[in-house]
Amino acid sequence: MNYPKKLTKEDIAYRASIELPKNSYVNLGIGMPSLCAKYIDKKRNIRFQAENGVIGFSELADQRNLDPNLMDAGGQFLSRVPGLAFFDSAESFDMIRGGHIDISVLGGLQVSKKGDLANWMIESRGIGSIGGAMDLVGGAKQVIITMEHVTKNNEFKILEECNYPLTGEKCVNKIITDIAVMEVIKQGLLLREVAPGWNYEMIQSLTGTKLIKNKDIKTYKVIRS
Amino acid sequence: MNYPKKLTKEDIAYRASIELPKNSYVNLGIGMPSLCAKYIDKKRNIRFQAENGVIGFSELADQRNLDPNLMDAGGQFLSRVPGLAFFDSAESFDMIRGGHIDISVLGGLQVSKKGDLANWMIESRGIGSIGGAMDLVGGAKQVIITMEHVTKNNEFKILEECNYPLTGEKCVNKIITDIAVMEVIKQGLLLREVAPGWNYEMIQSLTGTKLIKNKDIKTYKVIRS
């Protein structure tokens, strides 16, 4: 099959940023998820939390003003904006595990049709880093996964069952990839949006599980403000 | 039996204060135990903790300078000395339950020969206040009970078994009363000191369990500095 151009990481991050409602508290994972922050209009009052013990940040520090005591969980230095609060690791996970975070945006290695997520270990490596991911997928009110739809070698990442070690069972609510936006519903994965030029059949051909066709499949929003 | 004069509450508190070693962290219960603080020389660096979330205090506030935000667990207002620290109730009991407090001095209604303590409810009243006592007797490294040796009606308070509801089992290390100082040892209660003019037989006659006679029974220290 001849496929149209896929979207960029920035497009995925922008699309994910649209999912974050006004006044929400959000934890962004390392890498692609962390790019979301760039696309948030301040008026939306979205406040980010990081596992290492900070809430209320909105932007990264200027490279000339890096403070080792003001970092996010991805190791990026933050800008000192009004309304920050700090706390230790126990309290940080009270917040996460206790169900207080509205949305967790994470990267994914594999997602199953039931919403199982694998994102912490490539089986063959035999060792991996869990970090805060298992707490986040269990604790956040909503979990959004941002990732490429298939691997570099065109292997499926959206599957009947994950074969990498799981991060969590039935924990994913939405998947945003470089070609599609899917929602996890009871019956499986509902295809809601496709990237410009793509259609259901093309997306299905790159997906390891049957996608449910929404009656109104929209085009993926890629126009950034 | 004709008994000599009993000691005062202040004498009991003074005697208990001698038990507090240099550099120790101590929690004093409401009432008689709280009087201990008066007799501590500052050089001994004894630092008091209170359940409501403060550590490092040493003295009560001047009556003209009462700050509602600087209180101990007995509802007494404290003096703002250098080195205080504040924390919430969860952390206060992490400290107590976690075994970090060296000594807890508490009042008692009854103590058994095994070191069981009853100090929170008079059975006939049917309702009582546990407060922090059960956590303190389980968490502190050493528990000292200060109380009158018998009730106002001359009923025994030191018994084979407590008949009031327990605060804790086998938790008491020392009992300091208005006539004697006893230590809880494996075999029972060891009489270590008697008030001036008192002897083993007199103390035994006011005690509901057999006291073990220390080979060297000392006279109770009542000379205050």
Place this chain on the structure above:
Amino acid sequence: MKELKIFDSYKDAVKDLKNGISIMIGGFGGEGGQPTNLMLALRNSNIKELTLIGNVAGISMTTGYGWTNKKEAIDQSIFFKNKQVKKIICSFPIPAKQKPISEIEKAWKNKETTVEVIPQGTLAEKIRAGGSGIPAFYTKTGLGTIVEKNKEKKTINGKKYLLEHALQADVALIKAEIADEFGNLIYKGTSRAFNPIMARAAKLTIVEVEKIIPSQEIDPERIGTPGIYVNRLVCKKTI
């Protein structure tokens, strides 16, 4: 996706609360850290069949406990006197002295109210667990006492412990010194007590503060409760 609401009336801040709910009341006992104005508004609201959760249950009005001016003392007694309480969960319901008899003891004797007494540290940890996604934990506090009645026991590393469950509530009424417009809270001295843990353990957290200042002026290092836990702020003078 909650929006923080700022009120300038205590009455308005509690007026939509319903009969039969569970309410945590912060502080320790005494004046400092107690949401006294919110409590008075709750009493005036006349909602009934409440389950109250808090450290004390009414020791100040009989003894003056923890009040700099003992004659002004207000405590949970106001709810018992007004017959609003179905049940109270606390660690210190009554003073040691039996006279004068407190409102809670009267209500308990008249079988108007159930009283559940919990060791203070266990109460604090149950509330902390309630806000932290910990459904239950083990502790040795209360072993060998009536507290262990009807509770599961478990031996861990050769020692016996009791299983204790998390405690949550519909509403928390708490007190802080300062807030900013994001709901970040600063406490003062010993007035932390049960306030920070209750803020996390309730579905709706209503906070009485002395003042609200702009977030530019609040010290992030001093925040005891981040605004994520706060739904309503009440202060007579706002920004």
Place this chain on the structure above:
Amino acid sequence: MKELKIFDSYKDAVKDLKNGISIMIGGFGGEGGQPTNLMLALRNSNIKELTLIGNVAGISMTTGYGWTNKKEAIDQSIFFKNKQVKKIICSFPIPAKQKPISEIEKAWKNKETTVEVIPQGTLAEKIRAGGSGIPAFYTKTGLGTIVEKNKEKKTINGKKYLLEHALQADVALIKAEIADEFGNLIYKGTSRAFNPIMARAAKLTIVEVEKIIPSQEIDPERIGTPGIYVNRLVCKKTI
């Protein structure tokens, strides 16, 4: 009855530690909150067969993670390179990228070190429990994953949870910004992380601080760790 000891040499502060002990290392990962000078002193001490406990295990030296000057990055790799580690308990042992291969991954591949990976929130709570007299607690984190292997499960209010046990250590090496002569500690910004909970969970807590000031000058409202948990302070410039 501990006496707080103040050192002006990192080497002296760790010189009596013995082979085979368990050591918690504070911070989160990266420069802020990491007791870097104490870690270097521990590496130089050459004590072996250590069990290390901490959030990370060596991601900064391969990726520059969390360092303002990435070339200066120091992390737990120094102990693996020096073959001092029997076991490490952590949440984030290795970076996602496989090249360059980190010292811990080498040591693990060579079977010199056992690596136990724990979800970060569970690790934090296990350490908190260790210092708080809570022997075990339930959490849903890790359910349905390899984390649940060999762990007890329990159904509470109709939902399944895992039993997790407390974690303690012989020694904690932690970092704070400011201390007073009682050992009260103040942290700065995101450099709290695992430091306050580790301070409570070890038999011997050694703290690296930027400065020690007289207690008259320390703000009691800002103290993150009360001195009761601190045994040793190290600072190059003391009072």
